Amino acid sequence: MTVLTQRAGAPPAKRALTRRGRPAGTIAPYLFVAPALLLFAAFKLYPIAWSFWLSLFRTDGALQTFAGAANYRRLVADPLFWTALGNTGIILLVQVPLMLALAMGLAVALNSPLLRFKGFIRLGFFMPMVTGLVAYGLLFAILLNPQSGLVNWALGLAGVDPVPWLTDGLWAKIAVGLALTWHYTGYNAVIYLARLQALPKDHYDAAAVDGAGAWHRFRHVTLPGLRPVMLLTLVMSTIGTLQLFDEPYVMTGGGPDNNTMTLGLYLYANGFRYFDFGYASAIAYALAVIIGILGVVQFKFLGDKP
Incomplete structure (x- = not known):
């Protein structure tokens, strides 16, 4: 059986590259964590961002109007x-x-x-x-x-x-x-x-x-x-x-x-x-x-x- 060895001083073998020039195998970890990241974004990041956007609106019955920082000013003056x-x-x-x-x-x-x-x-x-x-x-x-x-x-x-x-x-x-x-x-x-x-x-x-x-x-x-x-x-x-x-x-x-x-x-x-x-x-x-x-x-x- 023939055993192939790398010659001393020879440059190390290069890893296979993808079409975009990244080493092959670097995409796999992201694919594994992608479902968790998507769930986190859908059920955590999106509600947090939407809540902040919602805090900039005033609710008048079924009508919502943009009010900027009015809700935060109301907060400071609210005794309750x-x-x-x-x-x-x-x-x-x-x-x-x-x-x-x-x-x-x-x-x-x-x-x-x-x-x-x-x-x-x-x-x-x-x-x-x-x-x-x-x-x-x-x-x-x-x-x-x-x-x-x-x-x-x-x-x-x-x-x-x-x-x-x-x-x-x-x-x-x-x-x-x-x-x-x-x-x-x-x-x-x-x-x-x-x-x-x-x-x-x-x-x-x-x-x-x-x-x-x-x-x-x-x-x-x-x-x-x-x-x-x-x-x-x-x-x-x-x-x-x-x-x-x-x-x-x-x-x-x-x-x-x-x-x-x-x-x-x-x-x-x-x-x-x-x-x-x-x-x-x-x-x-x-x-x-x-x-x-x-x-x-x-x-x-x-x-x-x-």
Whole structure:
């Protein structure tokens, strides 16, 4: 059998070229990703671009007229928009840190070598996450009903007066925050737990040899190790809270007196209740800008330092 070898110093063999002069085989990868790119363009890029174009129009009944930046100027002067933004900001600043702190403590507890039946307990804390948003919103609306809810009934047995969970502005915000905390704490705890189990045990052993107590090990070993997932959960929770819709829609409908009106709920009301799609699109883009700014700030202060 004859074996062909390339002579030393000879130029390498050239790859076959297509008719347009490109190396053969470079088109194949694009053909494989083309279906995904087409779907992304059809169901992501096109709606985003169309929404921006729609935000430049004013809706008058069935008639749409080009208005330029009028919807964005209206946004700045709209008191209900600022009310919705304020309500969303309060939930973000109060509920998200509390939820993530609970998730971190829960993850540390679930990672304890002294804990028995770990798999069953972890599953129990994660189960709320698989509950549908509307389903658990209705569940909390029933439990926290001021007149016939199970929570007020239990408080009555303890001698506590009924709490106006869904009929008072402050308590309605607390009710929404409780629902969010119940639903998402276990999910974030599982993320923290996965990171905890990946931390090298040598670091804890070295800290123990140096005389570090449980608090110092948590502060100087656990927290730095959790930093990447802390950023991840904070960014995801921030985005999710700014888009909050299902819980206030099901539990309070944005009331009482717009005290639980969120940006997502206000966007929905303008788009699908008043059919003012131009203004709803402007709200959507304002929300996207807010999310982008907060994301940049969070990466700036919590991201890896060079």
